[in-house]
Amino acid sequence: MVMRFAGSLNLLLSVVAIGMFVETWPVSAQAQSDPLPSWNEGEVKQAIIRFIERITSSGGKDYLPPAERIAVFDNDGTLWSEQPMYFQGFFALDRVKALAPKHPEWKEKQPFRAVLENDMKAVAASGEKGVAEIVMSTHAGVTTEEFERIVKDWLATAKHPRFGRPFTDLVYQPMLELLAYLRENGFKTYIASGGGIEFLRPWVERVYGIPPEQAVGSSIKVKYELRETGPVLVRLPEIDFIDDGAGKPVGIHKFIGRRPAFAFGNSDGDLQMMQWTAAGPGLRFMGLVHHTDAEREWAYDRESPVGRLDKALAEARSKNWPVVDMKRDWQVIYPFEKK
Amino acid sequence: MVMRFAGSLNLLLSVVAIGMFVETWPVSAQAQSDPLPSWNEGEVKQAIIRFIERITSSGGKDYLPPAERIAVFDNDGTLWSEQPMYFQGFFALDRVKALAPKHPEWKEKQPFRAVLENDMKAVAASGEKGVAEIVMSTHAGVTTEEFERIVKDWLATAKHPRFGRPFTDLVYQPMLELLAYLRENGFKTYIASGGGIEFLRPWVERVYGIPPEQAVGSSIKVKYELRETGPVLVRLPEIDFIDDGAGKPVGIHKFIGRRPAFAFGNSDGDLQMMQWTAAGPGLRFMGLVHHTDAEREWAYDRESPVGRLDKALAEARSKNWPVVDMKRDWQVIYPFEKK
Numbered sequence: 001m002v003m004r005f006a007g008s009l010n011l012l013l014s015v016v017a018i019g020m021f022v023e024t025w026p027v028s029a030q031a032q033s034d035p036l037p038s039w040n041e042g043e044v045k046q047a048i049i050r051f052i053e054r055i056t057s058s059g060g061k062d063y064l065p066p067a068e069r070i071a072v073f074d075n076d077g078t079l080w081s082e083q084p085m086y087f088q089g090f091f092a093l094d095r096v097k098a099l100a101p102k103h104p105e106w107k108e109k110q111p112f113r114a115v116l117e118n119d120m121k122a123v124a125a126s127g128e129k130g131v132a133e134i135v136m137s138t139h140a141g142v143t144t145e146e147f148e149r150i151v152k153d154w155l156a157t158a159k160h161p162r163f164g165r166p167f168t169d170l171v172y173q174p175m176l177e178l179l180a181y182l183r184e185n186g187f188k189t190y191i192a193s194g195g196g197i198e199f200l201r202p203w204v205e206r207v208y209g210i211p212p213e214q215a216v217g218s219s220i221k222v223k224y225e226l227r228e229t230g231p232v233l234v235r236l237p238e239i240d241f242i243d244d245g246a247g248k249p250v251g252i253h254k255f256i257g258r259r260p261a262f263a264f265g266n267s268d269g270d271l272q273m274m275q276w277t278a279a280g281p282g283l284r285f286m287g288l289v290h291h292t293d294a295e296r297e298w299a300y301d302r303e304s305p306v307g308r309l310d311k312a313l314a315e316a317r318s319k320n321w322p323v324v325d326m327k328r329d330w331q332v333i334y335p336f337e338k339k
Numbered sequence: 340m341v342m343r344f345a346g347s348l349n350l351l352l353s354v355v356a357i358g359m360f361v362e363t364w365p366v367s368a369q370a371q372s373d374p375l376p377s378w379n380e381g382e383v384k385q386a387i388i389r390f391i392e393r394i395t396s397s398g399g400k401d402y403l404p405p406a407e408r409i410a411v412f413d414n415d416g417t418l419w420s421e422q423p424m425y426f427q428g429f430f431a432l433d434r435v436k437a438l439a440p441k442h443p444e445w446k447e448k449q450p451f452r453a454v455l456e457n458d459m460k461a462v463a464a465s466g467e468k469g470v471a472e473i474v475m476s477t478h479a480g481v482t483t484e485e486f487e488r489i490v491k492d493w494l495a496t497a498k499h500p501r502f503g504r505p506f507t508d509l510v511y512q513p514m515l516e517l518l519a520y521l522r523e524n525g526f527k528t529y530i531a532s533g534g535g536i537e538f539l540r541p542w543v544e545r546v547y548g549i550p551p552e553q554a555v556g557s558s559i560k561v562k563y564e565l566r567e568t569g570p571v572l573v574r575l576p577e578i579d580f581i582d583d584g585a586g587k588p589v590g591i592h593k594f595i596g597r598r599p600a601f602a603f604g605n606s607d608g609d610l611q612m613m614q615w616t617a618a619g620p621g622l623r624f625m626g627l628v629h630h631t632d633a634e635r636e637w638a639y640d641r642e643s644p645v646g647r648l649d650k651a652l653a654e655a656r657s658k659n660w661p662v663v664d665m666k667r668d669w670q671v672i673y674p675f676e677k678k
């Protein structure tokens with residue numbers, strides 16, 4: 001998480017102001033029976049539908065019992081956007097500003113001073129140590145209930161700098177349809193995110209239809225305290241678990257205890273999750289989102305510090321895992337384009 | 340976990356051979372509509388049924404939306420027996436014996452030598468450090484898939500010393516009915532056990548109808564490795580999380596991310612789980628199993644090193660949390676008594 005924040009803050013420096021213009025993409029009339037209406041006809045859509053048909057065909061050789069229908073999705077860059085930096089990064093910077101009145105010393109202390117002065121170059125210069133300080137000072141020291149309220153309040157008011165919309169508007173319409181399609185076919189849909197689990201849980205049910213108990217992510221430690229007003233769980237400034245890279249199969253195993261049959265990611269941080277999924281017996285589905293649409297969303301892969309996609313793309317190509325070409329495969333990116 | 344094992348091994352020393360005689364308890368004819376036929380009429384049964392009626396009564400002031408119907412159960416002593424020691428302790432001792440041929444040095448090395456010679460007094464004398472060595476040498480060093488196979492194979496052959504039956508026969512029939520009753524009323528039923536999560540997951544679906552992803556427990560760390568034969572998760576000899584006492588609300592928050600509306604335990608290790616449950620808004624149910632039946636099961640509470648019930652019993656009394664008197668409230672203890 002720390003390294004990711006460092007990378008994302010770096011990137012922020014290179015982001016030029018991007019206009020607020022959003023294209024209204026034509027949504028063609030689709031047969032009502034199409035489970036994935038925002039997906040253009042093509043290899044990826046066909047691979048998804050063929051997979052579902054095969055694993056639900058009772059008596060077929062690829063039939064998968066409902067109890068084993070576990071699907072895992074990365075979040076940043078797979079279910080919602082992650083540019084110009086992970087959205088949790090915006091949250092952390094906003095929290096520094098919100099907390100500043102209680103921390104007069106921050107006016108003179110880096111990296112907080114840099115955040116308060118919107119000097120992103122100096123924030124980035126504070127390095128991993130600085131970013132860790134920002135994360136811990138903005139994510140710890142409160143109870144779990146207080147933090148949930150803080151996340152909800154932030155999401156209700158914060159706006160994405162490019163689109164001028166709430167961050168939760170920037171979820172991918174085709175992926176919402178895919179999540180629903182999987183659930184209609186008996187899947188339990190899970191998130192396996194490198195982002196913070198408690199940053200996800202307050203809103204994933206409302207936005208993705210994924211209940212909080214089906215969100216896996218990175219975490220800091222919490223401690224039980226019996227106060228005079230009752231028991232609380234206090235968030236501590238100490239990493240508990242990093243759910244990224246080789247940590248993703250570990251997190252999936254820890255929280256779910258079953259190997260997924262379906263996994264979708266978009267970056268090298270998802271590669272081990274996909275390898276772990278692929279290695280199970282029977283038919284499996286491994287998919288990647290490739291960000292190829294600078295106009296409607298963003299275009300980036302091998303060189304991007306946020307959501308770098310290099311090794312996982314090579315492995316997907318060599319193993320014939322479906323790769324979404326966002327520009328080609330997605331008729332609509334965000335739900336608001338449909339209006 | 341380590342302290343629990345130490346306590347349980349101590350207790351093993353004091354256990355005298357107990358006959359194999361099992362009473363066949365008369366199961367009275369019950370109305371088919373009785374959701375809890377193995378529960379005698381009484382305060383606890385009435386409290387459970389009244390709670391379910393109130394939280395499912397739409398429009399009522401205690402109505403609980405289905406998404407928030409989370410029930411958590413301790414396992415050892417709440418869903419199955421835990422005497423003369425935690426059943427995972429029997430597993431560990433059996434594993435030492437099974438692994439002994441690969442460890443000729445164990446013949447001379449404590450606490451392994453003591454286990455191999457069935458010298459439980461010497462095992463206990465090895466203390467926490469010795470017990471930790473037994474746990475780590477029998478639970479780590481294999482892949483997660485190998486460990487799952489080992490647990491399943493052990494459960495298929497191992498017998499409880501008193502009853503001469505598989506350990507999974509020693510689950511409580513009234514609790515199986517309670518789990519089913521909760522699920523029929525929209526609850527997701529979870530285990531929150533001080534025992535090992537990977538010792539639970541291979542069998543809880545078959546025995547309790549609880550899927551592995553709804554088991555929370557103590558854990559050791561695992562590590563992702565990409566071997567020539569494919570990726571594996573290797574179990575490391577290092578504690579990851581102890582899901583006991585003040586760790587239970589932490590584990591529940593970590594894995595589920597919602598506060599339960601219903602919690603059942605049987606020992607002081609469940610107290611914080613019950614406090615955390617009780618502190619939520621709206622109607623909550625907190626219940627305890629009090630082991631009062633030395634004839635059909637065991638009778639123990641304040642003085643027992645396994646499943647000590649002291650502070651939690653006092654708090655239950657003072658807060659009017661229902662307490663099962665096993666002898667009085669349960670018409671049947673184990674499913675096999677019904678035959």
